[in-house]
Amino acid sequence: MPGSIQSIERAAAILRLLAAAPNPLRLTEISSSVQLPRGTAHGILRTLVDVGFVHQDRASGRYLLGAGLIAPGSELVDPNELRARSLNWADPLAARSGEAVRVVVPDSGDARVVHYVFRPDHSAQKADLGALLPGHATALGKVLLAFHPPAVQSLTDARLTFYTGRTQITRSGLTAELNKIRRQGWAVERGEHQMDVAGLAAPLTGLGGLVVGAIGIHGGVDRLLDPTGVPRPRLLALVQECARAIGRELTTPRTQA
Secondary structure, eight states, X not given: OOXXXXXHHHHHHXXXXXXXXXXXXXXXXXXXXXXXXXXXHHHHHHHHHHTTSEEEOTTTOOEEEOHHHHOTTOOSSOHHHHHHHHHHHHHHHHHHHOSEEEEEEEETTEEEEEEEEOOTTOOXXXXXXXXXXXXXXXXXXXXXXXXXXXXXXXXXXXXXXXXXXXXXXXXXXXXXXXXXXXXXTOEEEESSSSTTEEEEEEEEEOGGGOEEEEEEEEEEHHHHBOTTSOBOHHHHHHHHHHHHHHHHHHTXXXXXX
């Protein structure tokens, strides 16, 4: 079997770096972070810019992920493929947590539900498969925004819709929260979309280390959070464990029949 191609590995490392960065990066920051000579990093970046995977801001000269890779509304992974790869893990998550489960993909700065598992208590529920969840007001949406910095730029002040008294409607406040989510690797929703509903979510990572979706649970605030608003450790651990399992599934090639 042929070995890995070094130039592709280097390009993937740069894309992962830009995907995780809270702000556009300078060439020197990129070259030092991925441990490449400045000239080599510049050559790779120039190629990535040419194919649309990276964008260079003309004014500052800094780099960020481009529209050809994660333009608002574009799909990083086939939603049907993501749903299929999530099936074996999302259903057990609902059973173990006792809460409803959603799997989402990015959609113009928001989160599109591609898989839904009912809360296993036989209560009256309505699946929101296909629904669009607000990026700034749900745990799932905030996970996607945190790991797709260019998508945040598409959120104008007018799009930071007020839903409850807890909704984050300022760009500065949202940016600070997204930076925290990126550091800790998960997001929490505390009645920001619906007053009595909380959510916990974690990113789904595909090939190249890029976040292609998110998975999370949602339910009553008192069930998901303690009285101080902190996620209940067992539930958060279940969500993170499930996200890691799906991530391994996404990066494992399927065998051909």
